[in-house]
Amino acid sequence: MPSPARLIRGGLVLVGNTRFESVSILVRDGRIKALIDGDGPADVEVIDAAGRIVIPGLVNGHTHSHGALGRGGVPDDATLETFLAGAGALNGNRHVDDLRLSAELSAVEMIRKGCTACFDLSVELPSPSVEGIHAVAMAYHGAGMRAVVAPMISDRTIHQALPGLLDAFPPEMRAALAAIAMPPWTETLAICADAVQRWPVPMDRVRPGIGPAIPLHCSDDFLRACAALADDCDLRLQTHLAESRMQQVAARRRYGTSLTAHLGALGVLSARASGAHGVWLSETEARLLAASGTGIVHNPMSNLRLGSGTAPVRMLADAGVGLGIGTDASNTSDGQNMFEAMRLGATLSRAQAAAPEHWIGATEAFRMATEGSARILGLDRVGRIEEGWAADLLFLDADYCHYVPLRDTLSQIVFAENGAALREVMIAGDFVLKDGRVLTLDETALAERARTAARRLDAANAQARQMADAAAVIVRSFCRGACADFPPASHQRGSHGPEN
Ligand SMILES: [Zn+2]
Known part of the structure; x- marks a missing residue:
């Protein structure tokens, strides 16, 4: 009304x-x-x-609503890859009600911190369901927020995604990990398409998207099909692009080229597509992104928390890449504070360049966190106060x-x-x-439901947590060795050399 x-x-x-x-x-x-x-x-x-x-209102260009129920569950020394290897311990055994609850918790924090719209890559393990995707959409609808709800999907586990990782495990762990398989992508994509066809809420404020999680975690046929679905159904597509050095190293091994060049060859880059993070992008990749209209969402807090590095925002902006700002999830960035993300967007640039003309200024950061992110979401005339x-x-x-x-x-x-x-x-x-x-959600009731759900989920996932902790040691060691010969980009200022 x-x-x-x-x-x-x-x-x-x-x-x-x-x-x-x-x-x-x-x-x-x-x-x-x-x-x-x-x-x-x-x-x-x-x-x-x-x-x-x-x-x-601030617009969150990249988050994951499932992260809200995972608050406090990311070890202090987690890197992106150890976090991903332990995703089952954080996100496993969830019911559809948990997905909606987590999205409502996430929405409450975003509203309380001045965010009025978000791009949500929400995961449901082992694979998405129509009910699960719709539960997240209904959460945002009830909260009154604008959102792109994109199921985060893949058809490879991290052990299949990173060439050589499985071999780093001792035989008994290797066998257990090798036995884990994602569902066939054709099934996953059919569920996503069905969820779009039967979308449960008005599309003017909450609309569907598609979220192939990480290029390496998706087969080429799957990535092509995601792009085709986005075209057919007019969906926004978002993936995690060059978030860590390990991803670029693995791309060289698997594809023989950069992540961005590979996505370009598959036809995934377009004005409806965006990449989250972009920490390890080169100038050549930036030109590909700009030429195709593919945007990048800067997630400074999460990148700091996981030690991923700092995105080359000035270089991307100068290349003509459309930029937004996001918080990432409440698990890896410990909150949904877009004011904080915006401030880091401006201030971190000063650690990358000595010359003030290369810094991100207050106005530039504000525009990225409002109209810039809104363009990534595909929203029409959102992010400015104008007639x-x-x-x-x-x-x-x-x-x-x-x-x-x-x-x-x-x-x-x-x-x-x-x-x-x-x-x-x-x-x-x-x-x-x-x-x-x-005004749109009962925060007291949400808090009680969250505490109850967390107790149940922590008990159900206790064994997975033990496995994840044991695997983290091996994953970290593997990534350190694999990255040793890959030079850090100049914008990382040596903070991520081989010793890391
Ligand atoms: Zn993310």
Whole structure:
């Protein structure tokens, strides 16, 4: 049902992601009808925004809703590959209700931290189900968020994906790991297509996508079929691209070329496709991405947590690659804070380059975290406060310490805000956070359900956890050896040399 017309009056408004003005925002049918100097029409509901800084909602270009129920479950010393090898211990034995619960938990945190839309690669083990995909879609629908819900799928285990890994295990473990197989991709993709055909909620706000997990974890035929399904059904496609050095090393061994060149040869690169992370991309790959319109989502916190490195954001931007920012999951990045991700997007660039002209500035980081990510999601006119754009708005308390005194508002938002000054969140013209409460979900009941589910899942996955811990030692040693001869990219500044 369209929300009633509303006039947001008295706030300091970020217009066009370029300048702050004291204007009123007329909202009708979920969109910004007009920006008005003065009082505006008298026959609409007035929202008093005096003392508020009003900015567009942040858009999370890459996350995994299943991560919320896995909070605290990633070992302190996990790398990407040991984390992936232990995925069954975190995500196994989940019911459809758990998938919805985890997505609701994730949505609550995103809303509380100023995120109004996300690209969710949600996993269900051992393979997706229509019910599971729909449960996640219904969670976002209920939360009132915008989302692309893309089942994260693969047809190879990590032991099949990384050439030589299985041989690194002692015989008894090798036999057990070799026996694990993913379902045939044709079955998996048929389920995804069925889920799209019978989509359970209106597509204007929550729409389906497709998420081939990692190129190496998907056979070439599978990747081609994912791209074809995306074309046929007008879906956004997202994969994890060059997240770790190990992935580029394995790509050289398996494909004889880079990950991006291989995806290009398969026809996966396109304006509807995006890669998450992109930490280990070369300039040649950046040119391929830019030429095809494929975007990249920067996930700085997760990359730091897993020691993956720092994405070459300036190089990608200069090459013309469309960029967004994401949090990644609440397991590997321990939260869903887009303010934090945006701040890291700006500040980490300063550790990569001495010259300030190569840094990511506050305005650039803000645009990546709003309209940049929205383009990755394929959303129409989302991520700016302008006539005709979505009425997805954040209201920050201008009296909060971050803004006292107030000199450079956007700089103070990007470099200081962490969600503590956030007072209200509006999506499509309706409040979803107000008076300290998420209005669309029962947080108390969610917390109780989460604690109960975590106890059950931890008990059910205890044996898998033991296996994962034992395997992690071998996986880490294998990756260290495999990467020894692969030079770190110049933008990594030697922090990921062979000794790592
Ligand atoms: Zn991810």
